Amino acid sequence: MFSFFKKKPKPVETPQIETPALTTPAEEAPQAAAASPVLETAPEALPAAVETAPAIQHQAVEPQNTPAPAAALEAIEPPPAAPVEATPLKKLSWTERLKAGLAKTRDKLGKQLAGLFGGGKIDEDLYEELETVLLTSDMGVDATVHLLGDVRERVSLKGLKDASELKGALKDSLQDLIGPLEVPLNVEGKKPFVIMMTGVNGAGKTTSIGKLAKYYQSQGKSVLLAxxxxxxxxxxxxxxAWxxxxxxxxxxxxxxDSAAVCYDAIQAAIARGIDIVLADTAGRLPTQLHLMEEIKKVKRxxxxxxxxxxHEVVLVLxxxxxxxxxxxxxAFDDALGLTGLILTKLDGTAKGGVIAAxxxxRPIPLRFIGVGESIDDLRPFSSRDYIDALFE
Incomplete structure (x- = not known):
């Protein structure tokens, strides 16, 4: 059980620094809309069977509207937020944001393909050019060979003659390849539903957790972060801050100890009837074998x-x-048995073809993709929307 006693949050001072920040944009901490009460917890020591450190001092950051035992917790009201004038902006649909986010990949892949599909006959020279385009979009050798073979078969079966007809064949072939990755994450039936997040440093893991929290809240789910x-x-x-x-x-x-934090977060979620626990873990490279062993311990x-x-082990890429x-x-699948992937920063690269690779x-379900820094720019993966955004 947790016991709580209050601790007022310290005001955050924003230093004026002229030099650029060393963190990547996708990993920068967001500015909190309003301060939340800060509460300290001192959980009981974990059972001896649990592979973690002895009793530790934890801190829980509570939202204003979280109920707490009357005798144990007193809400600390945040200072009133300064009024902000709303600027009317056109809200883009997800399809529009996806197309904008994949602009670099589309410029590299789509424009080259447009040149190939402009007309003329389908011959070996055309197939060689198509192979080059697919490889340079980072689809990889295996996926490229597969797609070329499949396109050739479609051309033969349908009796296609003109290069302009090749676009539809390639889109259908790509859909058949990446379509199986489109498996929405079902969080129903378990309470709390625990999602363990993994990845290397700088992949956007912590930022993705914040965005997932917002996504599931919009579906009426209660969320707790570890x-x-x-x-x-x-x-x-x-x-x-998220x-x-x-x-x-x-x-x-x-x-x-990371494992201790995750353990206590799950116990807290059970006690409070939380729907979803999003558990952050330290970033690590697959070559750091001792750290890979440590993350196996966190899972245990x-x-x-x-x-x-x-219930879900997600790798953020x-x-x-x-x-x-x-x-x-x-590497992470061999160590942890991944059940899902999140691919971030598609808006900053021309290598969006890596989904095909x-x-x-390793066709593990691609649960979400990120195409921007906005809190709403992480959405469930749709293979058809992705392909349309690449070619249009």
């Missing part, structure tokens, strides 16, 4: 907190690294 990245500087503060922005509880501690401890958890994403998928070599 700040299990206890090693990266400011990771805890970044997640707390918690404040979304009005959700964050279970956190400064330094210490989560299973001890809730026997059938984690940075689209900018292209073919290296496939290596990361293989993943589909061919």
């Amino acid at each position: 700040a299990g990245d206890t090693f990266r500087a400011a990771a805890r503060e970044q997640l707390i 918690g404040e922005r979304n009005g959700v509880t964050v279970i956190a501690q400064q330094g210490g 401890v989560i299973q001890k907190a809730l026997p059938d958890a984690p 940075d689209a900018n690294i292209g073919q290296n994403t496939v290596n990361q998928v293989k 993943i589909a061919k070599q």
